[in-house]
Amino acid sequence: MTEVLAIDIGYGYTKGMTKRGQVLIPSMVGPAEAIRYESDVIEANGHGIALEVDGRSFFVGEQAELQSASASQTLDITRTGSPEQKALFYAVCSELVRTVDDTLAVVTGLPVGDFTDRNKEALRDMLMGEHDVKRQGKHARHFEVTGVNCVPQAIGSLFCLVLDKRGRLVDGDLAGGRVGIIDVGTLTTNYVLCDRLRYVEVGSDSVTTGTSEMLQKVAKDLKREYNLDWGLQLGKVDQAVRERKAPVYGDMVNIAGLVEPHLEALADTIVSKARTLWGPGVELTAVVLTGGGSWELGPYVRKAYPHTRTMGGDPQFANCAGYLRAGLRRFGEGV
């Protein structure tokens, strides 16, 4: 039977999901010309992922940050069909595809701004066909991808809301309406407009605004106010922003006053783009706010769009979960 794999390759993290489980891998890829110590790629020593893509070796995730001199987290990762992107695909497969799986259908997404025929072709070329996944310390996987479905990234969250776990349509109200989706990521924000489940290209777009810009500004303020040098540790800044607290000389200091202006500025930028696409949104059934960066922005976006809905569960996985549900419907395992 054909297995369905959903994969969402983002600037910050790559998310993968099948019916049996899910995986989150930092989108960091670096060349692994030589593995210096075998212990460096043992999983127990820090989530080491070392694998081979078309005869070249790569470190993926935290391992890339630790081991590669030239780990890339941005441009190569998002260059559709690049070996780095294929390395992320293989890293996900090495976690989620079983050695007994021989055929696979893949559902994935492209940022709205990159949702072009050329990019879709490049993605198809990368995904379709035979694959040998060779990862250090794991059994090799050999399988064939027989179907690929590529959607505009943010639409996955809508699928997650209107389809059940088998891919059956369950939310007629949202599905039957005109819905704007704002997907806030690390470096980009995607806007998708759907009219009764049909993608409306003229109401959809991407902008290069995301949470990392806000986190960098907060990091700068933390350095200035408290001498906390977290400019290269945005994960720590992210945590501090969520908790509105940061550790300073053994005490937890309230940083709400420092965080709010930056959150508000990010929300303003995001909302102003939404306004150019959807106006005041009066005719929209709902605005769905999703993505890993959506945690903190609900109250701000709601000021402009009172019918804003945020995703329950982990919004970081919402697109991926929607891809999987759509995949189960499309490729016959579900409905």
Place this chain on the structure above:
Amino acid sequence: MEAIHVRLRPGRDDDLAAWYEAQEDRSQAVRDAIRAVMRLQNGDTQEAIVKEVVARELARLPDVVAATVREALAAYRLAPSEMEHEPGAEDPELAARLDAQLDDFDFDT
């Protein structure tokens, strides 16, 4: 004012002890209990006392409901669909639109 001291006897007054332990405002609870007994002795029926308590709770109900609803709606969070419906529950027109859209997104059609 005089204080009232009551000694609870182990075994015989365990029910009173358990009830007392469970009260949030113990002094007020004891006062209310004594007054309820006084009213019964003065001719009020148990039914009248129960009615009064129920009326008091009903008066609070709108506030309780409003607070609960406010709390539930505070985040306006939509949960991913967890339900699995029986076959035939889909809106056929919307299902067809969705399938056509997924076909459009497909590479091998």
